[in-house]
Amino acid sequence: MKLVVTEKNDAAQKIADLLGVKKPKADKVYSTPVYRFDVDGEEWVTIGLRGHILEPDFTPSMVYKKRGGWQGVTEEGETFPADLPATLPKPPFKKKKPFTEDGVELKTWKMDALPYLVYAPIKKQPKEKEIIRSLKNLAKKADSVIIATDFDREGELIGSDALSCIQEVNASAPVSRARYSAFTKEEITHAFSNLVELDVNLASAGASRQDIDLIWGAVLTRYLTLVKFAGYGNVRSSGRVQTPTLALIVAKERERLAFVPEDYWVIRGAFGAEPDAFEAPHATARFKVEAEAQAVMAHVEGATAATVSSVEKKKRTVQPPAPFNTTSLMAAASAEGISPARTMRIAESLYMDGYISYPRVDNTVYPSSLDLAETVRAISGNPAYAPYCKELLAKGELKATRGKKETTDHPPIYPTAKATPDDLAPADYKLYNLIARRFLATLSEAAVIEGTKVTLDVNAEPFVAKGDVLVKPGYRAIYPYGLKKDEQLPALSEGETIAFGGATCTKKQTEPPARYSQGKLIQEMEKLGLGTKSTRHSIIERLYTVKYIQNDPIEPSQLGMAVCDALDKFAPHITHPEMTAELEEEMDNIAEGRTTKAQVVDTSRNLLSEQLASLLPHSEEVKDALADAVAADAYVGPCPKCGKDLQLRASQKTRGMFIGCAGWPDCDVTYPLPKGKVEAVPEPCPTCGMPQVKVTAFRSKPRTICIDPNCSTNKEPDVEVGECPACKANGKTAKLIAQKNPRTLKRFIRCENYDECGTGYPLPQYGALAATGEVCEHCGAPMVVVTTNRGPWRLCPNFDCPGKEQDEGKKDAKAGAKKPAAKKPAAKRKAPAKKA
DNA sequence: GCAAGGTC
Numbered sequence: 085m086k087l088v089v090t091e092k093n094d095a096a097q098k099i100a101d102l103l104g105v106k107k108p109k110a111d112k113v114y115s116t117p118v119y120r121f122d123v124d125g126e127e128w129v130t131i132g133l134r135g136h137i138l139e140p141d142f143t144p145s146m147v148y149k150k151r152g153g154w155q156g157v158t159e160e161g162e163t164f165p166a167d168l169p170a171t172l173p174k175p176p177f178k179k180k181k182p183f184t185e186d187g188v189e190l191k192t193w194k195m196d197a198l199p200y201l202v203y204a205p206i207k208k209q210p211k212e213k214e215i216i217r218s219l220k221n222l223a224k225k226a227d228s229v230i231i232a233t234d235f236d237r238e239g240e241l242i243g244s245d246a247l248s249c250i251q252e253v254n255a256s257a258p259v260s261r262a263r264y265s266a267f268t269k270e271e272i273t274h275a276f277s278n279l280v281e282l283d284v285n286l287a288s289a290g291a292s293r294q295d296i297d298l299i300w301g302a303v304l305t306r307y308l309t310l311v312k313f314a315g316y317g318n319v320r321s322s323g324r325v326q327t328p329t330l331a332l333i334v335a336k337e338r339e340r341l342a343f344v345p346e347d348y349w350v351i352r353g354a355f356g357a358e359p360d361a362f363e364a365p366h367a368t369a370r371f372k373v374e375a376e377a378q379a380v381m382a383h384v385e386g387a388t389a390a391t392v393s394s395v396e397k398k399k400r401t402v403q404p405p406a407p408f409n410t411t412s413l414m415a416a417a418s419a420e421g422i423s424p425a426r427t428m429r430i431a432e433s434l435y436m437d438g439y440i441s442y443p444r445v446d447n448t449v450y451p452s453s454l455d456l457a458e459t460v461r462a463i464s465g466n467p468a469y470a471p472y473c474k475e476l477l478a479k480g481e482l483k484a485t486r487g488k489k490e491t492t493d494h495p496p497i498y499p500t501a502k503a504t505p506d507d508l509a510p511a512d513y514k515l516y517n518l519i520a521r522r523f524l525a526t527l528s529e530a531a532v533i534e535g536t537k538v539t540l541d542v543n544a545e546p547f548v549a550k551g552d553v554l555v556k557p558g559y560r561a562i563y564p565y566g567l568k569k570d571e572q573l574p575a576l577s578e579g580e581t582i583a584f585g586g587a588t589c590t591k592k593q594t595e596p597p598a599r600y601s602q603g604k605l606i607q608e609m610e611k612l613g614l615g616t617k618s619t620r621h622s623i624i625e626r627l628y629t630v631k632y633i634q635n636d637p638i639e640p641s642q643l644g645m646a647v648c649d650a651l652d653k654f655a656p657h658i659t660h661p662e663m664t665a666e667l668e669e670e671m672d673n674i675a676e677g678r679t680t681k682a683q684v685v686d687t688s689r690n691l692l693s694e695q696l697a698s699l700l701p702h703s704e705e706v707k708d709a710l711a712d713a714v715a716a717d718a719y720v721g722p723c724p725k726c727g728k729d730l731q732l733r734a735s736q737k738t739r740g741m742f743i744g745c746a747g748w749p750d751c752d753v754t755y756p757l758p759k760g761k762v763e764a765v766p767e768p769c770p771t772c773g774m775p776q777v778k779v780t781a782f783r784s785k786p787r788t789i790c791i792d793p794n795c796s797t798n799k800e801p802d803v804e805v806g807e808c809p810a811c812k813a814n815g816k817t818a819k820l821i822a823q824k825n826p827r828t829l830k831r832f833i834r835c836e837n838y839d840e841c842g843t844g845y846p847l848p849q850y851g852a853l854a855a856t857g858e859v860c861e862h863c864g865a866p867m868v869v870v871t872t873n874r875g876p877w878r879l880c881p882n883f884d885c886p887g888k889e890q891d892e893g894k895k896d897a898k899a900g901a902k903k904p905a906a907k908k909p910a911a912k913r914k915a916p917a918k919k920a
Numbered sequence: 921g922c923a924a925g926g927t928c
Contacts, residue, residue, distance in 0.1 A: 092927055135926030142922095193921070212927095238926055294924075301923030309921075316921065323923045432928075444927090619925060626923095 086128045087226035088262075089219070089246045091233040093117055093132030094442075095267070099232060100130045102272040116218035129222055133233070137219070138245040139211040140294045142302070146189045147200045156190070156200045165203035165689075195310045195703070201303055202693045206295050208245065216249050223250040223257070231282055232262040232275075235493065237671070240283050241290030247282065265492040268453050288681040289671035295681075296667060296688045297324055303692060304658055308647060311703050312710040315734075320647060320710070321630050325615045326623050327651060328661040330632050332608060334640045334648040336599055343596035349377035350592055353547050354585035355390055355540060360574035361585070364540060364549035374591075381589050384542045390584040392576050393546070396537040401530040404559035406448045406487030407496030408522050410617040411610050413443070416522070417515060418603025419566060423636065424621035430515045431497070439503050440519055444618045445494040448487020454495050456482040456527060463520050465502040472562045476527055485526045498523045521563045528559035536573050542584050549573055599637035612661040613668065631717070634763060646713035650706045655695035715746075720764040720791065721775025726751040730775060730791075732762055743777075743791055755791045758830075758849055760784070771797050784872075787850060800824045800831070805855040806866025808835040810843045820845075820866055822853055833866070833881055845881035848872075862887030 090096040097119055100108035104121030108130075111118050119130045145158040156164040190197050190204050210216050223229070229250055231243035247259060261282045264275035304322035314320075351366040371377035406412070413431070414424040422430070431443035450456065457477060464473035476482065487496070499520040505513050536551040551573035554560060560567060576582070600608065606620050615623050627633045632644030640648070652659045667688075673679045699706070718731040720743055728747040735742055741762045743755040760781035769776050769790035780786040790797050803822040811818040818837040824830065831853070835843040845865060847853065851872035858867045860880035870877050880887060 094927095133926090134928065137926095139925095234926085242926065290925085297923045297925080299923090303922085305922040319921055321922070325924065436928080616925070618927080623924080 085222075085225050086123075086126060086228050086230065087222050087250075087257075088128060088130040088230045088232050089243065089250075090130060090132045091135060091239055091242055093134075095232070095234075096130040096132035098267045099272055100128075102267065102269050103128065103276060113218040113221050114214060116215055118218070118222065129226075130232075131219060131222060133215055133219070133242060133246060134212050136238075136242055136245065137210070137212040137215050137249065138208040140206045140291070140298050141209045142190060142201070142204045142298075143207045144189075144191055145204055147197060156204060158205055162205055164200075164205055193306050193310055195307070195700075198303055198307060198696060198700075199693065201306070202299060202689050202696060206298065208248075219246060219249055220253045223254045226250075226254060226257050229254075229257050229259045230262050230276070230279065231259065232264070235263045235265050237286055237290045237293075237675070240286040241294075243282060244284065244287035244291075266451065266453070266494075268451075283675070285677050286675045289674040292674060292681040292684045293667060293671060295685050299685075299689060300324055300658060300692055303696060304651070304655065307696070307699060308650075308706075308710070312707045312714070314714065319630060320643075321626065322647070322651060322658055324658065324663055324667070325609075325619070326626055327648070327658045328612070328663070329605070329609055329614055329623055330627055330640070330644055331648050331652065331659045332605065332612075333600060333627075333633055333638050334645050336597065337640050337645065340596040340599070345593040345596070346372070347374075348372055348592055348594065349374055350590050351377055351380055351587050352590070353384065353390070353540070353542060353587040355547070355549070356574060356582050362549060362573060364538075364547045366587075367539070367546035367548045370592075377589050380545050381587060383545050384584070384587050387543050387584050389581050390540040390542045390547070392538060392578055392580040392582065393541045394537075394539045395576055395578050398535045398537075399532055399555070400535060401532050402558075402560075403530050404485050404525050404528050405522065405563070406485050407450055407498065407526050408519060409445045409448045409487065409489060409496055410443060411446075411606060411620075412448070412487075413497055413519070414606050414621060415603035416565060417518060418601055418606070420514065420518060422511065422515060423625075424602050424606050425625040426511075427515060428618075428621050430512050434508075434512060434516055434519075439499060439501050439508075439516055441496075441498050441500055442494045443497055445491075445496060446489050446617060447491040447494060447496050449490040449496065450484050450486075450498070450526075451492065451495050454498070456484060459498060459500070459523065460527065463499050463502045463523075466504050466520070468504075468517075469520065469524065469562070472524060476524065482527045518565065521565075525559040525563035528562060529556075531558035531560040532556035538573060538576050540582075542587075599639055601637050605638060613664050614661055642713035642716040643710065646709045650699075650709055654699040654702055654706070657691060657695055718764070720777060721768065723747065723751060723753050724774070725753045730755075732757075732764060732777070756793065757791075758789075769795060769797065771795055781849065784850075798824075800853075803853055803855055805833060805868055806857070806859060808837065808841060808843050809859075809864040810841045811835060811837055814841070822847060822855075822868065833868075846883055847881055848877075848879075851877070860885060860887060 088096070088099060090099060100119035100121050103123060105123070106121065108119040108121035111120050113131070116131060121128050143158045143160070145156055147156045158164070190201050229247070231247060233239040233243040243261065259282065260279035262275040262279055264271050301323040305319060308320035308322055349371040350369070351371070352363050353366070355362055355364055366380060408416070414427050417427040418424055428443065431440065434440045435443050460473050460476055460482070464470050497519055499516065503513065503516050508516060532555050534553050534555045538549040540547040540549060551571045552568065553570050553572055602624055605624060609615055609620050627644070631641055632647060633640050648659060657663055670679065670684045674681055674684060715729070715731070718733070720730045720732060723730050723745040726745060726747045728745055728751060730743050730753070731746055733742055733744045740759065741757045743757060745751040745753040757777065758779055758781070760779050763778045765776040765778050765788055767776060768774060772790060772792060772795040774790050774792040774795060776788050776790050778786050778788050792798065804819050805822050806820045808818040808820050816837070818835050818841065820833050820835055820843070822831065822833045831847045831849055833845040833847055835841050838844060848870050851870040854869045856867045856869055856878065859865070860867055860882065863880065863882045863885040865880050865882040865885065867878060867880055870879065
């Protein structure tokens, strides 16, 4: 039997399809899917891994006293470092540790152990145990093995890890490597009939990246976390990619802080008469000196007519955009309000459901094997695209735009099946729509815009009106994203006199450079070589979860700035993107055989050791800086009782947030907070003067609320929403009241006779609530209307209402029928049937 | 309780 190992299940299936003469048989080994088929009478099996199946980690080890010096030792008795650098401090000695003499364990997070952790041995540990089990099971029966993971450095490493698992159970089977960069019949057949050897050097280049990332990440993360301990689960991380990324954000904020706004004055005149009235600014767009602006105002004072001194028209064409790769998709989606991390989550599920092609690509050029017309036809079933698709297809041969990056591993992201708003949840459709329209745009003609520049003369003062009109929409007809509105000017001719309705002079200020949006940051990371297409979004998300950054456009928290400053001062190597550039260079050297993994990792360890040695003596300073930053981030306002700081805090028990006084335990002032992400807001409540916080509940827009439950903005009158059905069944009459608990701010419906009948329903926690007077047809609960900023939402509050499932079922059946036949409908992807 | 990189 021939065993073929791919990087993912998808690839295993595709390769089986392309190599098998007959349709491959889908099978399972334990819980892992495999594909069996015959080639010239020989049995072949393909199995897909799940990316890396092994993961490096420190081996259990400790530092102990040796005659004449100090030594690290692993559980297996291996000692490290080979030559202890003289700069290493003496480790402290503790009594009785599990496996050797007195010492300090490296597994426990201890500041004293960090200098040794730098040199601690690393071993590959199993990560995907189920896959490894299945792989070994197949390997035992294999006569030969073909590694067919992706054709890149990480692919070589994944393949090499798989091979080491295979050889644990079968050391004799011959091994070869298939290298392909597209799932086409020709490419795959060619790769499997021209097998090569696994590139061990390339794999160890990847392995050195793993080790270096782990060592630097672990040492610096532990340092930052331990230097100012803030409770378990409160990690302050650092890493080769995330820290330089944070530094970019901090540098931008510094630029903004250093920015000194300058005053300038803008003069705008009113011209023409309704309905052709329009405004135009003075030819000097910005007056830096007020007196000059006032002089112009004096010149035009009292004027009632303007002369058209020139009319210039210029046509310009705007070329249609290039096909989407991961980065450009994330940037475009980010501009539409979908974060890169969310974009990738949605894209992954659209891909799995067969709506779009593989979403992790660098390529921006459609391969010739992609049938563009067929794809247009496939999505033309969506009525919103139908007329445009028809036009495109009528043109005959389709010609697509080409981006700058051309690789052959996967095609750029394009739609693979039709979807309509009924098939997908709203956010999913929003992304699908962007991808489908972009695809059509790349096949379209350029847009032609006519720009008009009219110079108007008022008492010898020039005013300039500019207008832009789309004269030939081209791709703009299907791809309106980022489109400015037309600014139409009335038809004017040179020498014409029109009415002048006076001018206004406004004082303005220059603006600091803009913060990064998530999309812009991803593009900047790509430019600097930070992270990969598949990881950049998760790096940014990581910075949010450790609370180094907040909001979008992104601003650093005080903590983020403090971490960045501390590292930049004492361990600057980790804060610069050059660390990645240097690592890339070293990895090339390893791949080319000019150096070895051991050498590169050792050099990196020594460098980290130096950086740590410069960090450790300044721990007090770093600790204070972090403590101040954390306090500043948590500060919401002064305590009304004792005047100390009110702070955002996490409850130890529930992990929920609340506001507590820094004077605790002397001062017991606390305020409850609703569920969701909470941030401090500088402005106090306009109604009562207490501090406010910004609360972002799951999948909701942020809202700003006063922290005082007794503030009138938090009070809500009880609303009578109907009669209690349970009491009615018992022959009694009782009202159902919607109310808000003044202590917890939770809103719910309860029967006024609750103590006896126990009837209660949950309610959405915000939005204006109103009774409808109607009763749910399924369960008899009172229907209510909640109006949020997304509009009114009519709902039955009964969590167990039998009507809920029925509605979901109907929607599923309807959507399922429209799905592409090959893919199974995924129930979880459907839009929840809630808005009526 | 660490990173970054694959993929789900």
